[in-house]
Amino acid sequence: MTTPSPLLSRPGAVPVEVAPDVVRVVAAHYGDPLREQRALAEGAGLVDRSDRDVLAVPGADRLSWLHSITSQHFERLGDGSGSEALVLSPNGHVEHHLVVTELGGTTWADVEPGTGAALHAFLEQMRFMLRVAPELSTGTWAVLTLAGPQAPGVLASAGLPVPGSPYAVAAADGGWVRRMPPIGDGGAAVFDLLVARAGIAATADRLLAAGASPSGFSAYEALRVEARRPRIGVDSDHRTIPNELEWLRTAVHLEKGCYRGQETVARVHNLGRPPRRLVLLHLDGVSEDLPAPGEPVLVGTRTVGRVGSVVRHHELGVVALALVKQSVAPDAALTVGGSTAAIDTDDAPAGPDDTQAAVRDRVRAVRSATIG
Numbered sequence: 001m002t003t004p005s006p007l008l009s010r011p012g013a014v015p016v017e018v019a020p021d022v023v024r025v026v027a028a029h030y031g032d033p034l035r036e037q038r039a040l041a042e043g044a045g046l047v048d049r050s051d052r053d054v055l056a057v058p059g060a061d062r063l064s065w066l067h068s069i070t071s072q073h074f075e076r077l078g079d080g081s082g083s084e085a086l087v088l089s090p091n092g093h094v095e096h097h098l099v100v101t102e103l104g105g106t107t108w109a110d111v112e113p114g115t116g117a118a119l120h121a122f123l124e125q126m127r128f129m130l131r132v133a134p135e136l137s138t139g140t141w142a143v144l145t146l147a148g149p150q151a152p153g154v155l156a157s158a159g160l161p162v163p164g165s166p167y168a169v170a171a172a173d174g175g176w177v178r179r180m181p182p183i184g185d186g187g188a189a190v191f192d193l194l195v196a197r198a199g200i201a202a203t204a205d206r207l208l209a210a211g212a213s214p215s216g217f218s219a220y221e222a223l224r225v226e227a228r229r230p231r232i233g234v235d236s237d238h239r240t241i242p243n244e245l246e247w248l249r250t251a252v253h254l255e256k257g258c259y260r261g262q263e264t265v266a267r268v269h270n271l272g273r274p275p276r277r278l279v280l281l282h283l284d285g286v287s288e289d290l291p292a293p294g295e296p297v298l299v300g301t302r303t304v305g306r307v308g309s310v311v312r313h314h315e316l317g318v319v320a321l322a323l324v325k326q327s328v329a330p331d332a333a334l335t336v337g338g339s340t341a342a343i344d345t346d347d348a349p350a351g352p353d354d355t356q357a358a359v360r361d362r363v364r365a366v367r368s369a370t371i372g
Contacts, residue, residue, distance in 0.1 A: 053116025
């Protein structure tokens with residue numbers, strides 16, 4: 001979707017920049033990125049994510065069809081529920097990540113901005129003679145996100161449903177409200193709203209009047225990184241398999257077989273050691289320019305991984321998600337784009353107490369450099 005969101009006309013809105021000559025169609029922030037992060041962490045913030053692509057899949061065979069071509073178990077997906085799913089290559093590499101919602105005889109999938117057309121083309125190729133009719137609906141429908149510990153109260157005050165558990169869905173104004181796993185330190189509840197694109201501004205006004213604060217995409221990203229929730233194409237590359245990310249838990253059904261790429265997933269899961277692991281890195285923050293996704297993670301001159309999302313967090317300083325080799329020691333002296341980095345202690349494999357203490361000391365030193 002290349003049409004700017006109507007919320008970009010709100011006071012203070014600064015668009016997300018993808019490249020010097022490309023501007024995303026939603027706001028990175030509304031003038032105070034750190035305050036907007038705190039709104040998500042402590043209150044309720046409304047985030048414009050209307051650049052996500054949206055697909056609708058009606059048809060009597062939709063669930064069994066999606067079950068056969070994705071990593072998730074969809075045959076018995078109940079009305080008013082959802083999940084995450086992956087489309088894999090024959091070798092088990094991640095090609096698409098879908099957040100899926102089943103409601104009223106239609107299965108909805110919202111995906112990373114710019115990936116909807118390719119996913120739609122793949123689905124069309126896989127239709128055969130089945131009773132399914134996938135549609136790319138980004139021009140008609142949009143996703144807004146309300147996040148924060150006070151988000152349930154804001155939804156209730158706005159007269160909207162409040163689903164009670166992750167991936168639960170309730171109909172609302174022709175679209176729906178879906179609860180997602182929390183972000184940040186686990187205290188920020190997340191609700192995605194599917195709204196008519198023509199009604200973005202009206203829905204935003206309704207939620208803001210109920211107590212939400214306008215929060216930019218960068219605020220959402222900071223808490224997403226803290227929660228270690230990856231984005232396809234940013235925190236993954238062409239070699240990524242589900243076992244390297246949390247998607248093995250959220251988007252893969254390990255007791256289901258017979259889908260493309262399943263053999264790789266099962267083999268690596270049974271061996272118990274994927275080639276890389278996702279970690280949170282603390283960077284010293286000395287440079288004003290943040291490393292770009294794909295920049296190498298180094299030990300000395302040796303490349304041991306790649307960095308993905310890099311953000312300035314209101315409490316943690318500069319942090320990043322990175323895929324690193326399994327052999328990287330938890331207390332390794334890392335560099336990314338000229339910045340020193342340390343693996344977060346929560347992502348260090350279990351080990352002796354003195355090893356954990358050394359890792360903790362290194363993280364503390366890097367954090368001090370970042371905040372100072």
